[in-house]
Amino acid sequence: MSSENGKRLPETDADGLNFEATELTLGLPGKSRVTPDGGAKLGSKRGFSETVDLRLGDNKDANKLGQSQIDAREAAKSPGSKAQVVGWPPVRGYAKRGKKSCKYVKVAVDGAPYLRKVDLEMYNTYQQLLTSLQDMFSRFTRNFLNEKRIEQVNGIEYATTCEDKDGDWMLVGDVPWQMFVESCKRIRLMKSTEAVGLAPRTPPKCSRTS
Amino acid sequence: MNYFPDEVLEHVFDFITSHKDRNSVSLVCKSWYKIEKYSRQRVFIGNCYSISPERLIARFPGLKSLTLKGKPHFADFNLVPDDWGGFLYPWIKAMARSRIGLEELRLKRMVVSDESLELLSKSFPNFKSLVLVSCEGFTTDGLAAVAANCRLLRELDLQENEVEDHRGHWLSCFPENCTSLVLLNFACLKGEINLASLERLVARSPNLKSLRLNRAVPFDTLQRLLMRAPQLVDLGTGSYVHDPYSEAYNKLKAAIQSCNSIRSLSGFLEVAPRCMSAVYPVCENLTFLNLSYAAGLQSIELTKLIQYCRKLQRLWILDCIGDKGLGVVASTCKELQELRVFPSDPFDAGNAAVTEEGLVLVSAGCPKLNSLLYFCQQMTNAALITVAKNCTNFIRFRLCILDPIKPDPVTNQPLDEGFGAIVRSCKGLKRLSLSGLLTDQVFYYIGMHAKQLEMLSIAFAGDSDKGMLYVLNGCKKLRKLEIRDCPFGDAALLEDMGKYETMRSLWMSSCEVTLGACKTLAKKMPSLNVEIINESEQTEFNLEDRQKVDKMYLYRTVVGHRKDAPEFVWLL
Numbered sequence: 001m002s003s004e005n006g007k008r009l010p011e012t013d014a015d016g017l018n019f020e021a022t023e024l025t026l027g028l029p030g031k032s033r034v035t036p037d038g039g040a041k042l043g044s045k046r047g048f049s050e051t052v053d054l055r056l057g058d059n060k061d062a063n064k065l066g067q068s069q070i071d072a073r074e075a076a077k078s079p080g081s082k083a084q085v086v087g088w089p090p091v092r093g094y095a096k097r098g099k100k101s102c103k104y105v106k107v108a109v110d111g112a113p114y115l116r117k118v119d120l121e122m123y124n125t126y127q128q129l130l131t132s133l134q135d136m137f138s139r140f141t142r143n144f145l146n147e148k149r150i151e152q153v154n155g156i157e158y159a160t161t162c163e164d165k166d167g168d169w170m171l172v173g174d175v176p177w178q179m180f181v182e183s184c185k186r187i188r189l190m191k192s193t194e195a196v197g198l199a200p201r202t203p204p205k206c207s208r209t210s
Numbered sequence: 211m212n213y214f215p216d217e218v219l220e221h222v223f224d225f226i227t228s229h230k231d232r233n234s235v236s237l238v239c240k241s242w243y244k245i246e247k248y249s250r251q252r253v254f255i256g257n258c259y260s261i262s263p264e265r266l267i268a269r270f271p272g273l274k275s276l277t278l279k280g281k282p283h284f285a286d287f288n289l290v291p292d293d294w295g296g297f298l299y300p301w302i303k304a305m306a307r308s309r310i311g312l313e314e315l316r317l318k319r320m321v322v323s324d325e326s327l328e329l330l331s332k333s334f335p336n337f338k339s340l341v342l343v344s345c346e347g348f349t350t351d352g353l354a355a356v357a358a359n360c361r362l363l364r365e366l367d368l369q370e371n372e373v374e375d376h377r378g379h380w381l382s383c384f385p386e387n388c389t390s391l392v393l394l395n396f397a398c399l400k401g402e403i404n405l406a407s408l409e410r411l412v413a414r415s416p417n418l419k420s421l422r423l424n425r426a427v428p429f430d431t432l433q434r435l436l437m438r439a440p441q442l443v444d445l446g447t448g449s450y451v452h453d454p455y456s457e458a459y460n461k462l463k464a465a466i467q468s469c470n471s472i473r474s475l476s477g478f479l480e481v482a483p484r485c486m487s488a489v490y491p492v493c494e495n496l497t498f499l500n501l502s503y504a505a506g507l508q509s510i511e512l513t514k515l516i517q518y519c520r521k522l523q524r525l526w527i528l529d530c531i532g533d534k535g536l537g538v539v540a541s542t543c544k545e546l547q548e549l550r551v552f553p554s555d556p557f558d559a560g561n562a563a564v565t566e567e568g569l570v571l572v573s574a575g576c577p578k579l580n581s582l583l584y585f586c587q588q589m590t591n592a593a594l595i596t597v598a599k600n601c602t603n604f605i606r607f608r609l610c611i612l613d614p615i616k617p618d619p620v621t622n623q624p625l626d627e628g629f630g631a632i633v634r635s636c637k638g639l640k641r642l643s644l645s646g647l648l649t650d651q652v653f654y655y656i657g658m659h660a661k662q663l664e665m666l667s668i669a670f671a672g673d674s675d676k677g678m679l680y681v682l683n684g685c686k687k688l689r690k691l692e693i694r695d696c697p698f699g700d701a702a703l704l705e706d707m708g709k710y711e712t713m714r715s716l717w718m719s720s721c722e723v724t725l726g727a728c729k730t731l732a733k734k735m736p737s738l739n740v741e742i743i744n745e746s747e748q749t750e751f752n753l754e755d756r757q758k759v760d761k762m763y764l765y766r767t768v769v770g771h772r773k774d775a776p777e778f779v780w781l782l
Contacts, residue, residue, distance in 0.1 A: 086289065087284065087288050088614055092370065176482060178506065
């Protein structure tokens, strides 16, 4: 099956999985993967794309349905059926309900040779985010800082900062979590000595936000 | 027959409020027709193209309250292109010109321009109530005109509209001497709100019973609003995010506790789960709870909340509540009549958090259940049969399995028997939406048993024309039939053309119907408008009669072809 008009079909999802190996994937176990471009999700169970398969004439799922069902479905297909089923499921305003599309932001650590990306939608609290940042960068920071392991990423050595829509850099943790998720565009772990001019703040363990 | 003077008859007719009954009254004799005609105040028009504004005004010159519906229902799911139609302006223009004393206007799926809102606001000095549901085409400038000019405004109810937001000043347009507001719902607006104006408005509206805020109204404003309006019966919060250990949060808790009248709660468009305990005090008296936009709440928080809601009659919720959570609903909400479970992940068909188990639990625990909208991952025949046994009172039963042709996962059979059980058991069923793998058999059952059915929605179902024919022949009270992606064709469409005169409308898309058949139908039935929506490059002359049409919408009308159809709509 070829990809039509850039719509996501199963084999491109396989490519997406490879790409994701180098991306941060700190989702909850078992959670289905979001495609990096934030496009429509294709669940791993493929229930939805079974419909897509059938509509495009692929019979590999024929043994799941009776042949007459397949035939009927073939007969029902209008010519030029699209790769995605428009208007299904019949939910009005589905873009407004439920989870927003993923919110990927780049994370830079001062001195690190590469960036990582995190999906802020995967977390519910600052603590979760900071823990995973710590995990992500701890190996690196250990090497960088001559084997010294950092207890808190934004404790003594590093301050976690974020850049908002207006281009201002601020220390992370001052606003309610949801507000942070919406306004944050990039994250930077900068060395505390460089975090001049940013307001002093309480350490993350005392975070007031939910 | 006329032993009473007209005024007496008119007074008697005042007690007859249902549209159907008033229609019957007008058919009795000429003088009853005349009296009813001049005393009729409320008119419902289910399809704005079935009649013209001029005819309406001539027929009911005493009109005060008008309900109008525009686009077909499937427009909600992006199946109808923009600019299809359903314009409000001609109606306002005609009513203004004829000096109709309009007081109430309810619109659904109409295109409402700022010009029409401005004209409305200036033409009807007694205008009191504006309800817009799923409409589009207007901006906050139009709302500003309504706020500024409708001196007696009681209700401004904006439900799920697409509104272009020009930022916040419309609220400031309510004059300082406007104190009549009873209902204000602007939850669907996306932009900023002038919070100070909002507070002042609420402070000077002692009759305000219903207030639904948008996302831009923060937590501390909510607290101040509740202090001003402890008499509220219906509250929709905006943003509900705050630090639960703060002073502001404690103030909100206190404010909510003084709101003894709240029976309906919604909103939580942004939500901090740990703040939900503040609303527990109102839960015990709630009859309606709408958490379908509260994506930030997990199942555990939802169930904690619901455990306090013993008097709940209507619940709208996201599927992240899960089957277990629905079990809590079943054991707590014994008065439940309506349940709507929406998908939080609509495109992830394999991952919906509720299955047939949740529905069975609710049906067992809530015997008064009569209205259902349920998006789920899967359904079984056994579950539907159990539900049918437990709840015989369904009026509305809308099931949406996210994978539209999924069979019963246990038996691998179609869901014909399950839906058959529903229609057999629920003799009062008026509205039904089907999904899952279905053959002609389910339509046989529907035609045989669903004798009160008025609206049927079908997608990806059936094997042949027989399916559609069972429905058309059996469902005597059918008013609206909407079909997509089914193998129904010309034979079914043309078998009983007179049937469509007894219905409001028929929608068929991606079926087997050809252009030729549509033309035949249009020719034989002048009382119907048969419209083809054609989004391809072809013109009417290039498309051959034997080619299938992608989208057909037909409806009965007394005014013939509409004059405002766009290029892509062919009027046959």
